[in-house]
Amino acid sequence: MISLSHVSTTFAARGHEPLTAVDDVSLEVPRGSIQGIIGFSGAGKSTLLRNINLLERPTSGQVSVAGTELTGLDDAALRRARHQIGMIFQGFNLVNNLSVAQNVELSLKFAGVKDRRERLRRAAEALEIVDITDKASVYPAQLSGGQKQRVAIARALATKPEVLLCDEPTSALDPFTTATVLQYLADVNREFGITVVIVTHEMEVIKALADNVAVMEDGRVVEEFPASELRREGFNPRTSIGKYLLSDGIRLDRSGPAAHGSESGEQKSGQSTRRSPQHAESQDQGQTRRSEHAALAGSAGGVR
């Protein structure tokens, strides 16, 4: 569905060394799959994602989506192609002075749906997918982060795209809300067969959602594996960065110097429904999953 072939992106700012944010990346994302891209800050994940819809035009290499080589299109054709590629962002990027319905309507307007009634009908339909029809007439300022992201998902889905690009869609959200949003992404993938690419620095997100994982470091994809490997006992990522990501090291660093042990205790075996998702406890209460990760990652799990 998505095919990146030797994609490189170099930023050349005057007075600075040219910076190669994406370095000769080739990646195939099968139709209907969920591709996770994980890596540390500055690894080039966002740039690579933006290469897919050419928000950032690669310096070299080819990008094809749904059989169309985007890198060979003129501006007008590229805009048409983008109607088939939805995108959501860490900061939601809604138009704050437009209502929820108007925000969703916008993508249809941009896609050339001329009839306003038709737009409103399809916007309502899209809002239904993320269960937020009751907020149609309110403004983004009156929404929680999770609700905003759901509206952004609705906006991206309204044009019925084949691909959904997600740049850290849950990084601004608490763990519970993260789970809710990921659940919607999973649903959308399953129900509509939309190919999803999700960029994140949280292994938790990858584990919950992805079919395949690409690990990025210094602009390169240094490792790829099916996400099912993450659940396989004794799985040992090839690269040190893969090991580190799997080891929960990030989460330990983010939870501060003091390891607070008592608050989470046992891992709850709640059902993974939309309202009470299982990984409601992750992030700060990472202890719940740590033992699991430790087992998977071998020795690396014993940090602190």
Added chain:
Amino acid sequence: MDLVIERLPEINQAMLETFAMIGVAIPVAVLLGTPLGIWLFVHAPDGLAPRPRSHAIVSGVVNMIRSFPFLILLIAIIPFTRFVVGTSVGTAAVIVPLTINAIPYFARLVEQNITQLGSGAVEASRAMGATRGQIIRNVLLVDAKPGLIGSITITTVSFISYSAMSGLVGGGGIGDLAIRYGYYRYETPTMIAAIVLMVLLVTLVQFAGTRLARASDRRVTA
């Protein structure tokens, strides 16, 4: 008091002149300054479609007009004024420099308003396949609307005060009346009446502007 009543026709006339000056200068400034401000935003070196060269030139001209002291601008463009309105004195003649000054003034405010918005929604729109025109109309101007209304208010207030300098070319207006009667003729009551009227006018404009801006702003919870 009697004196003021005696001057009512002049005061009336002066108010009409002020309305004429502001009534032409501000709408024209908004009409031409808005696209100019958008142009400055879009073609800035880090804008949607960078054109560093022409941006530097246009920006330079804008700065030049803005930094000209109004009185000097007024005199400097007399030939142009005469060309446009056929005379270099009177209310019509002062409207020209006022407008010339107000256009870049407002354009900068527009540019600032849009620049402040942040790039998130623009980025999302680009990803949705929007054209530059669609982004400007449906996103930037929509989110900048409360700020733009505020900018119109500020411009109007500033130029009510600028218009007081129009006396130099016999432009009239309420500010000029205050100067002529109060400063040159020592008719303090008339001057006070004129100033009170100016203050009232400014207050009214500011009040209306603030109300309108707030009514159009959905970016914060009420």
